[in-house]
Amino acid sequence: MDIKNVTVIGAGTMGNGIAQVFAGQNYKVILCDVSESALGKAVQTIQINLERMVKKEIIAATDVQITMANITTSLHIENGVAEADLIVEAATENIDLKLNIFKKMDQFSPPHCILATNTSSISITKIASITTRPDKVIGMHFMNPVPVMKLVEVIRGYGTSDDVCSLIMALSKNLKKEPVEVNDYPGFVANRILMPMINEAIYTMYEGVAGVYEIDTVMKLGMAHPMGPLALADFIGLDVCMSILNIMHQGFGNPKYAPCPLLVNMVTAGKLGKKSGEGFYSYHAGTKEMVVSSKFM
Secondary structure, three states: OOOOEEEEEOOOHHHHHHHHHHHHOOOEEEEEOOOHHHHHHHHHHHHHHHHHHHHOOOOOHHHHHHHHHOEEEEOOHHHHOOOOOEEEEOOOOOHHHHHHHHHHHHHHOOOOOEEEEOOOOOOHHHHHOOOOOHHHEEEEEEOOOOOOOOEEEEEEOOOOOHHHHHHHHHHHHHOOOEEEEEEOOOOOOHHHHHHHHHHHHHHHHHOOOOOHHHHHHHHHHHHOOOOOHHHHHHHHOHHHHHHHHHHHHHHHOOHHHOOOHHHHHHHHOOOOEHHHOEOOEEEOOOOOOEEEOHHHO
């Protein structure tokens, strides 16, 4: 099957990044969201990102116009997926929301259309089970920021066909990404390894072993990580980290995946990291400055 028309559901950080990557490789993209303001912000973000790439001489100035011309928007799923060859769902990491979206994707898209999800931890098999085409349901877990990060975890559900998996692996390479095929178990590979590390870093601070700055410095300088685990948790979103840990805890029934009580308290208090302005660090609008939150000083 030849994929030409792609619909991306969800115009947030991941959704607009995925739309940009597809449009940049000359796929026709419909970016779909229920919020008109979110769509407007997403298009503006893509434009800014492309112009930044021109300044860095990564792409030519003409590529901006070509890429933007490949993107249209829609407020209605039924219209946005009507002619899609591939749909990539990139909504909030909430199982009920995703299942509802997939029911609509399945209902309104052509029979040949492949249904993909950008979920970072939710079972592909569970999502596929509410569709009439489980053989055409697959995970495409892009990394943030999507235009920069090379990895795509391609996750096979229990019923995903060999042909669909091969097609998505090849498609990911066409996007200039490095796809890695994995099987459908909680957290897949990336988050099954990453989230326990972040959780352990939070426990290390919670138990008074060291502070935020010290923990992140040890991991950056000692383990050559580009970002410390607590700063990374802020960047991902503490609510997202807790959600993924809960999914793994429930999926495996192993207490080692249970989120640290401090993480639970912070999420409950609305301290979600960069997106809320405060997590383990404090973030100030209009600046890249990042300082340890006064709560932990």
